[in-house]
Amino acid sequence: MNIVILNVSYAEKNAAKALGARWNADLRKWYVPGGTELAPFARWLPEGTVAAAQTPATLAENTGPYEVAGITGVPLSQLMGRVRALVQHSFAQGVWTLVEVSGVQARNGHVYLELAERDGTGAVLAQARGMIWAARAAQLLPEFNRATGIEVAAGIKLLVRARPVFHERFGMSLEIDAIDPDYSLGDLEARKKQIRLRLQQEGIFDANRQLPPPWDFNHVLVLSPENAAGLGDFRAEAQRLEQYGLCRFTYVHSRFQGEGAGGELARALLSGLQACRQAGQQPDALVIIRGGGAVNDLAWLNDYELARAICMLDIPVLTGIGHERDSTLPDEVAQARYDTPSKVIVAIEQRIVQRAREARDAFEQARSLATRALQHRRLQLEQQHTLVQQGARRVLADARQHSGQWFGDLRLSALGHVQQARRNSQLFMEQARAQAQQQLNVAHGQVPMLLAQVRSRAESMLSAARSGSQLQLQAIVGQSRSELAHGRQQVHEQLSTVQHEAARQVQAARSQSRASLDNLLQLGRQQSRECAAGIRQDLGSVSHEARRSLGEARRQSTALFREIAGQGPDKTLSRGFALIRNQQGRPVSSATAVQPGQRLEIEFKDGRLDAQVVAIKGEPQHD
Incomplete structure (x- = not known):
């Protein structure tokens, strides 16, 4: 098995172990197993080991100095190795650095970060690659998450302890071995x-x-x-x-x-x-x-x-x-x-249930108030009906009493006028007779006097005539006869005038009596009609007032029922509640109010259905 020996000091053994290094008890050395990437272990490798492991053989054969035209050059790997050594020497320990994570990738347990620094406008001032090796990431990231509740992701700002590491092939990167949780919380x-x-x-x-x-x-x-x-x-x-x-x-x-x-x-x-x-x-x-x-x-x-x-x-x-x-x-x-979202929907449901219960209580209260109001209105209607009946009876009794009195007064008044007319007629007749008799008496009294005057004048004239001529006698006789005829004619004319005036006055008295009697009868009839019309008007007023009171009571009852219906269970029914009525149409609010086999009607928001009680189970349930 190909292994790579590491030069790890005792102080750095835990760091090497965290990156995946193994301990060889025989060699008393730390090593990297074959097939493992060597870049994370660059600081413990002999100089040029990583480059040698990853450089093609053709390049490895030409790693010495190269000289042409008097210019001496060094291989790139050697130059980059010097840079690596310089960086390693300058940054033996990590430096606390403020970074903003712009990208995160995890491979084989290692965490690779894209780090940046931005100004106030969002422009990038610096960029770098960061790495948290698998062994360290398995410990560091859970601790950071437990302390802050934050997962390392794009967009978060961190205060990290980073050690710059330079690799001949992969360039500069930052190895992160610590994250300050307080800074991230403070930034948020x-x-x-x-x-x-x-x-x-x-x-x-x-x-x-x-x-x-x-x-x-x-x-x-x-x-x-x-x-x-x-x-x-x-x-x-x-x-x-x-x-x-x-x-x-x-x-x-x-x-x-x-x-x-x-x-x-x-x-x-x-x-x-x-x-x-x-x-x-x-x-x-x-x-x-x-x-x-x-x-x-x-x-x-x-x-x-x-x-x-x-x-x-x-x-x-x-x-x-x-x-x-x-x-x-x-x-x-x-x-x-x-x-949580669950608590939100529970709060909404509780508020809906609360309002439904309040609506139910309000409906029960409204129904109770309506029942009391209806009872009160019914009592008032009964009282008003009784008062109307009593008032109507009193008005009718008063009307009958007044009608009797009016008819009696009218009868007495008519009789009085008739008797007065009779008395006036008799008086006029007596006066006419007295005046006629008086004129007759005057006429009778004047006739002898006139005759005496005639005789006296005749005798005078006769005496004069006797002393005058026969012609004058004849003239006197003719004149006497003429004057006598004229006197008789005047007497007859005065007697006719007296009789005509007496007849005219008697006729006028009779006409006046008849007119007075007709007026009295017409007045009696008019008063009777007015009395009857007044009675009818009073009866109409009483009837109208009774109908108006009953209509007002009906309107008030209807308005009250509309108010009850307006506050009724329609809205509650639309939320899933139902209204149960018995066969008489009365609401049923308790299980004790029904019997097995009884038919019921259940009203929902969109219709009604008939039901039959099969059994009554347990006590009524209350919210």
């Missing part, structure tokens, strides 16, 4: 602190945290990696809630680690929220979940663009990043933080 925290301070200066750091938690969950927007380990557990519970129509979940996916992951996450959540709103669906909350991982994987979430997008959202953000010990900036600025 410093980056978080810088972003946190910037958000606080903008006045938005607490914006989402100060939003009230969702009162209930009907629609949730979920942001996660497409194949995250925690997404399966979350979705299993979410599908159960969706199955019963209690909550709907919309998923958007983005990568959570790697360069630019924070910006992609911010754009993904904003585009998902915009899509929901364009579809007329306003999410109650945004959930950000991830299925665990190393701390440095979480470091990609400490991004300013992502944190700012969360702060500016107008809906609560719930995080379930999946890491109990360390928090990220999304955890700090979100309205609520949970350790």
